[in-house]
Each structure stands twice: as C-alpha cells, then as structure tokens.
Amino acid sequence: MLVRKSVCLLLAVGLAAGLVGCGKKKSEGHTYDTAADFRPEDGELFADVPTGSFDEYTFTILNATTGSAASHMATDTLEGDTLNESLYRRNSNVEERLNITIEEVRDIPENIHEIAVASCLADEDKYSAVWNSASYMSTLATAGYLVTDEYLTAVDLSKPWWKTALMQEAAVDGGQFLFFGDIHLSYYDAHSMVGVNMSLLKDYAGVENPYDLVDRGIWTLDTMLAMMDAVDADMDGSGALSWEDLYGAALSPEEAFPLLYGADVRISRMDDYGLPLLTCSTDEAFYNVFTKISTQLYSGSPYVYDTEANEADNVSSRDMFLGRHSLFYITDIGSLGNLRDMDDEFGVLPIPKRDAYQENYISYLPGDVSALGVMVTGRNLLRTGIVLENLAAEGYRPGGIRECYVDSVLSFKYVDDEKSRENLYRILDTGTVDPAAIYNWGGIMDTLQDLVREPGVFSSRIAAIQRAADTEIKDTVEAVEKYR
Numbered sequence: 216m217l218v219r220k221s222v223c224l225l226l227a228v229g230l231a232a233g234l235v236g237c238g239k240k241k242s243e244g245h246t247y248d249t250a251a252d253f254r255p256e257d258g259e260l261f262a263d264v265p266t267g268s269f270d271e272y273t274f275t276i277l278n279a280t281t282g283s284a285a286s287h288m289a290t291d292t293l294e295g296d297t298l299n300e301s302l303y304r305r306n307s308n309v310e311e312r313l314n315i316t317i318e319e320v321r322d323i324p325e326n327i328h329e330i331a332v333a334s335c336l337a338d339e340d341k342y343s344a345v346w347n348s349a350s351y352m353s354t355l356a357t358a359g360y361l362v363t364d365e366y367l368t369a370v371d372l373s374k375p376w377w378k379t380a381l382m383q384e385a386a387v388d389g390g391q392f393l394f395f396g397d398i399h400l401s402y403y404d405a406h407s408m409v410g411v412n413m414s415l416l417k418d419y420a421g422v423e424n425p426y427d428l429v430d431r432g433i434w435t436l437d438t439m440l441a442m443m444d445a446v447d448a449d450m451d452g453s454g455a456l457s458w459e460d461l462y463g464a465a466l467s468p469e470e471a472f473p474l475l476y477g478a479d480v481r482i483s484r485m486d487d488y489g490l491p492l493l494t495c496s497t498d499e500a501f502y503n504v505f506t507k508i509s510t511q512l513y514s515g516s517p518y519v520y521d522t523e524a525n526e527a528d529n530v531s532s533r534d535m536f537l538g539r540h541s542l543f544y545i546t547d548i549g550s551l552g553n554l555r556d557m558d559d560e561f562g563v564l565p566i567p568k569r570d571a572y573q574e575n576y577i578s579y580l581p582g583d584v585s586a587l588g589v590m591v592t593g594r595n596l597l598r599t600g601i602v603l604e605n606l607a608a609e610g611y612r613p614g615g616i617r618e619c620y621v622d623s624v625l626s627f628k629y630v631d632d633e634k635s636r637e638n639l640y641r642i643l644d645t646g647t648v649d650p651a652a653i654y655n656w657g658g659i660m661d662t663l664q665d666l667v668r669e670p671g672v673f674s675s676r677i678a679a680i681q682r683a684a685d686t687e688i689k690d691t692v693e694a695v696e697k698y699r
Contacts (some may be wrong), residue, residue, distance in 0.1 A: 434564065
C-alpha cells in the first residue's frame with residue numbers, strides 16, 4: 216500500500232511539474248490564460264489569477280457537514296439569504312470562466328473521511344478537493360493521502376485570500392497539507408471571540424466602554440476579569456448563588472483555550488529546526504496565564520457561572536447570556552446565529568490580550584476547524600490548483616462571500632455595526648491554530664481541560680503524559696517526512 220501511494224504521489228508531481236508558468240500554457244489538451252475575464256478595475260491583485268477552459272469538467276468536492284450556514288460549497292439557487300446568493304454568484308462566475316461545473320458531496324465528518332480514504336486506496340481520480348475538520352485532515356496527511364502546497368503550483372499563497380500564516384502554523388516539519396482561505400468560510404465560524412451585552416453594561420456606572428478599550432489596545436484579561444467582578448448580583452434575592460442571578464460570564468472548561476491563546480501563550484511551539492515541541496510544561500508565561508484563568512474563573516468564583524459544575528440546572532452559556540444572566544459570552548463566531556433575536560444591544564469583542572504590551576489581539580481556532588486538502592490520486596493538479604485559486608480570489612473580491620459573511624454575522628436586531636464590524640475583522644485577521652490542538656499529542660488537550668480546576672497538580676500531570684506526547688510527535692514528524 217505504501218508503494219502504491221508513493222507511485223500516486225509521483226504521478227501527481229509529474230502532472231504538476233513543468234506545466235505552470237507565465238502566459239498561456241497547455242494541460243492535457245486544455246488551455247488557460249492569466250488575467251483573462253478579470254475587469255481592469257480589479258487592479259493588480261487579481262491580474263495574475265489563471266483562467267481558461269476545461270471542457271465542462273465536473274469539479275467534485277467532498278465536504279463535511281457542520282452546523283455552519285457558511286459550510287456549503289455549492290448551491291443551485293439564488294434563493295435564500297445574501298450569503299447563499301453570494302455563494303451562487305461566486306461559483307457561477309468561476310464555472311463560466313473555467314468552463315466547469317462545481318458539485319459537492321456532503322456527509323458527516325466521519326463518513327467524508329472514510330470516503331476520502333476509500334477513494335485513495337482505490338486510486339480514484341473522483342474527488343477534486345476535500346474539506347473536513349483539521350483533525351480528520353491531519354490523519355489523511357500522515358497516511359500519505361494528501362499533497363502539499365508544493366504540488367499545487369497554480370495556487371498563489373502570497374495572495375490575501377489564502378491564510379498562509381495559519382497553514383504554516385498547522386504544518387509539522389514544514390509539510391503544508393492543510394489549506395485555509397476565503398474559499399470555504401466555515402473556518403471563519405471557528406474563530407473565538409467575546410460577546411458582550413452592551414445594554415446590561417450601561418447599567419453600571421464607572422465601567423468603561425469595552426469598544427474604547429479595544430481601540431486603545433488595552434482590552435486585557437485583567438480588565439475583563441475586573442468588569443466581570445463589577446456586575447455580579449443576587450438578582451433573585453435568594454441570598455445564595457443560582458443560575459437566576461447575574462454573572463460576569465457563564466463558562467465551561469473549554470473556554471480556557473481561547474483565553475490562553477488570546478494571551479499569546481501556546482501549548483506547543485516549533486524549535487529551531489521547525490519541529491514541534493510541547494512547551495506548556497516549561498513556559499513560565501503559559502503557566503502564569505493558565506493559573507490566573509484557573510484560579511479566577513474556575514475555582515468557585517462568585518462572578519462566574521460554571522455550566523459543567525451546575526449541569527443539573529440544564530442551562531447553557533448561551534441560555535445565560537441570552538437571558539441577561541451574564542455580561543460576557545466567550546464563544547465562536549459561528550454560534551452567533553443563535554442570538555439573532557436578542558433584545559439587548561449586542562457587541563463583538565476580540566479575546567482580551569495578556570497585557571497592554573502585547574502587540575495584537577489573537578483568536579484561537581480549535582483542532583476541528585475546517586481545512587482544505589487535495590488528494591494524491593488527482594490526475595491533474597494544475598487544473599485543481601487553478602479552480603481553487605479562482606474560487607478563493609472570487610470570494611475575496613469586494614462584494615464577495617467574505618464581505619457577505621460579515622454582513623450575515625452582524626444581522627442582529629441591535630448591534631453597533633461599525634464598531635462590531637471593525638472588531639470582527641480584527642478577529643478574522645488574527646486567527647491562530649496550534650498543531651497540538653489538531654493532533655492532541657499524548658491527550659494534551661484533554662489533560663489541560665481537566666487541569667483547569669486543578670492547577671496545583673499541573674506539573675505532575677503534564678509530566679505524566681510528556682513521554683507519550685513526545686513519542687506521538689516523533690511518529691507524526693516521521694509520517695510527514697515520508698510523504699512530503
């Protein structure tokens with residue numbers, strides 16, 4: 216099986232090599248030009264996007280279903296919301312420009328993974344691209360079923376419609392098998408953020424407007440904790456804390472990860488040779504932030520409602536926020552659709568910084584963020600790259616699906632469109648992903664989630680899984696090196 220996959224990879228490389236360059240080229244009887252069909256007013260940014268004619272080729276996409284309205288890659292109708300209309304126009308423009316038809320096969324993530332594996336084992340050139348969670352896609356990559364960016368030579372990763380920094384962060388030993396960009400927007404949904412009830416905040420004198428804090432670069436973890444403490448109140452007059460009171464936030468342990476990464480600490484980092492290392496056990500900054508989050512949010516804090524510890528109440532973080540029982544809602548952008556009928560003024564904030572000296576706001580992306588991959592069994596990687604480049608470029612252009620996505624997210628009854636829009640773009644432009652979250656080496660993610668309530672045993676628990684994590688990292692690196 217390993218020999219067969221190597222042959223497929225060599226075939227894919229051979230098809231791509233020597234076929235890409237400037238001007239008009241030929242590929243299996245098809246021709247393409249750069250810059251054709253793009254309007255002059257589009258400027259230099261789009262001038263070298265390749266176009267051409269591919270004889271009514273059907274570009275078939277494997278696409279995992281998610282709860283995201285932005286997860287569709289194809290639609291047959293203009294009917295629906297503006298995002299669906301934008302997707303239809305995006306695909307129609309690309310179909311017309313390249314003389315292709317775009318289709319998608321949708322199923323649950325587990326089934327999409329199995330279909331992709333079976334297709335590769337059968338050496339089928341059936342699916343042009345596959346989208347699934349990064350954790351599933353990483354399994355395909357380490358099994359040798361995906362090509363790296365080196366073989367998709369028509370894809371220009373210097374363009375802003377590709378999130379190259381995310382691709383580099385997700386790579387192990389330089390092997391970029393996973394792609395992110397303005398082509399499949401459900402990965403936007405995974406960006407972490409903080410929702411704030413602006414109407415509720417106005418009831419408390421002396422609490423500064425968080426929009427102003429964000430603009431001044433001083434929206435920090437300590438600031439948010441202080442604001443949480445300022446608003447807790449015994450709303451039902453019972454004298455005892457219950458879900459019917461007012462809290463700074465309602466949380467479960469998984470919300471610790473956005474706060475950690477927002478404070479610019481990471482579970483793993485690359486060493487001088489580009490190899491991943493678990494550094495959370497030796498990084499003093501990580502330990503300090505982790506301890507602060509643990510002690511001030513998950514140790515019986517009076518201004519935090521712990522949804523997991525109070526599971527019997529059957530009240531979620533969303534329920535608490537929507538019912539005016541919490542000031543902040545730490546969530547992902549994709550969850551905002553459940554708040555559209557909120558009667559209070561809603562505000563979008565980035566995850567707070569560690570301190571005012573931190574340069575940028577940072578948004579955490581979990582290991583199940585949606586990623587793109589291209590299978591090694593593709594017979595014409597040049598054509599695949601051209602289609603993907605056009606889809607991404609078309610989505611990025613003014614009025615494209617990227618802008619429509621932002622409009623869709625902000626379609627609330629009451630929202631400060633201008634400030635929330637600025638913050639939403641801040642969030643989308645500062646996403647980060649950690650391979651430790653994708654691969655969960657040694658069960659590190661599960662361990663840290665458990666430790667959020669037990670910071671006193673942090674060092675011993677991390678040490679207990681370190682050997683297993685190091686072994687799994689070594690196996691991952693060796694697999695990536697084998698198939699790069």
